[in-house]
Amino acid sequence: MSEYIIDVEGLKKDFKVHKRDKSGLLSSLKSLFIRDYKLVTAVNNLDLRIRQGEIRGLIGPNGAGKSTTIKILSGILYPTEGTVNVMGYTPWTQREEYVKKIGVVFGQKSQLVWDLPAIDTFALNKQMYSISDKTFDNNIKYFKELLNIGDVITKPVRQLSLGERMKCEFVCALLHEPPLVYLDEPTIGLDIISKEAIRSFIKMVNKEKGTTFIVTTHDLSDIEDLCENVSIINNGTIVFNNSIEKLKTYFSDKKVIEVKFSRQINPSLLEGFKVTSSGPYFVNIEIETINTSLQDEISKIFKELPVQDINVNNINIEEVIKHIYLS
Amino acid sequence: MKVFLEVIKLNFKISFQYKWTFAMTLLVQPILLFINIALFKSIYTYNDTSSIKGYGFEQMVWYYTAYYVILSFVWNGITNQISRSIISGELATDLLRPISVFRFMLASAISSRFVAILVDFLPGMIIYSLILFPAFLTLKSFLSFLIIAVLAFLLNYLFSFLLGMSAMIIKNNMSISAIREVLQAIVGGGVIPLEFMPVWLNRIFDLLPFKYIIYWPIQFFLNRVEGDNLGSLVRIGSIQILWIVAFYVVIQILWKRLIKKFCAAGG
Secondary structure: OOOEEEEEEEEEEEEEEEEOOOOOHHHHHHHHHOOEEEEEEEEEEEEEEEEOOOEEEEEOOOOOOHHHHHHHHOOOOOOOEEEEEEOOEOOOOOHHHHHHHEEEEEOOOOOOOOOOEHHHHHHHHHHHOOOOHHHHHHHHHHHHHHHOOOOHHHOEHHHOOHHHHHHHHHHHHHOOOOOEEEEEOOOOOOOHHHHHHHHHHHHHHHHHHOOEEEEEOOOHHHHHHHOOEEEEEEOOEEEEEEEHHHHHOOOOOEEEEEEEEOOOOOHHHHHHOOEEEEOOOEEEEEEEOOOOOHHHHHHHHHHHOOEEEEEEEEOOHHHHHHHHHHO | OHHHHHHHHHHHHHHHHOHHHHHHHHHHHHHHHHHHHHHHHHHHHHOOOOEEOOEEHHHHHHHHHHHHHHHHHHOOOHHHHHHHHHHHOOHHHHHOOOOOHHHHHHHHHHHHHHHHHHHHHHHHHHHHHHHOOOOOOOHHHHHHHHHHHHHHHHHHHHHHHHHHOOHHHHOOOHHHHHHHHHHHHHHOOOOOOHHHOOHHHHHHHHOOOHHHHOHHHHHHHOOOOOOOHHHHHHHHHHHHHHHHHHHHHHHHHHHHHHHHHOOOOOO
């Protein structure tokens, strides 16, 4: 096996989408006879390599192709073009064998049997994945303690809260100790405490069992908390592929100076600065260190403005990501 | 195989959560049975005969009850289930299981029939027998019925799965399964005994699978198979097996092609 657990090259996925120009009854009647199809390329020429033991964040705007990528990687979808090698398997052709080696959690879909307690789904998985009695009992005990779900797993799934259900989904995906786990928006709709419980659980499993996690999310705090490396997908292809640190210092030649005033100021005082936002008692000033030295700018601020407090920051990560999404 | 049993066990538990849907037939069937008894009693007395088209009075009345008995052996909701899981994108989670969708759904169909036999067939047989005793039944006829019914179940499952796969192309296949149910009732002999239909029409029906799902199990149940029982058993059973093999091959080929089109909607 190569040093990469996942090796994706030139991945492409087209969807044929049925198109209807107008809403309204007439045009849907017309579409009975004449149908226009449009080819939508959800993933286009995507390359991705992920090392064993990583927690890799996969972010991107809605419709960028994250979920499609995850679905191809987990063997659900057939790609139009490209090669994928995950632990020596081609997911979609060797699906039944391959899925024994992975775990998947979809934040928006449930794998638990809706009408029964989660423990029944676990028992089914025990047979499907041929988990030994000992491993099964140990893991159930381990997860019960770690996630604090002793009572939860014996209640019918339909009676659980979203947070409780997500915890059970995680157990479901990890019971067979897969070396690789895909998490598609695992913290969607969860409160801050449940989110933290889930995150520390992911980190714990990653550390103790060396499990590789691929996480897609829209919650940047997930990424900052969990991942060392992050890949940004936009328009179906990877546009950024590096460490979180690199993302934070993406605009290394740009700084934001946050100034608080000791008294209300006249807005005309700010005319000489590049202001990103301001109020009567504060201003945020962006500078490009290639054009202006930080020292000059700060001394100018001290000279011209009634400074009470001053902070110099990198451009914040959300701004960076917004910039990458929009470019 | 262990997996298969576990899936059956699981679905058994699910079905039992909704056991009252099954038991409803137990309330309706006796009423129909009384109506049929009154109807056919007057028909047989008016014509002053003990047999119409080869059916004795008990057999004729039981024919309609037998149709529901057969259903508790062969029925499944696979066609709609596949359609629903394609429209909702739930098929994605089915595909994450290390077992084929075909086998997983087969296990779920089998377990639903176990439940139906337990809460529908067994108490039903007792209740209906108290109303009109099935004097035609012998152990031999009942055992051969069981064999034919199991094959009919498999055949019906494969047929339903094949029709269900149409959802890969047309998404909502409610119309297809509605047509199938009507055809199955008429062509399969669920509405009236096929002996009442012209011979040439029966020749055509012989070439369709419906008779082997409904009509023949009813015939074996009513102990109406002419001549050598074992010979007929082998003959009908072989035709059922032929259909089963044919459907299975077509499903395997089509599934491989169609699953590529699946686009896992949502999320």
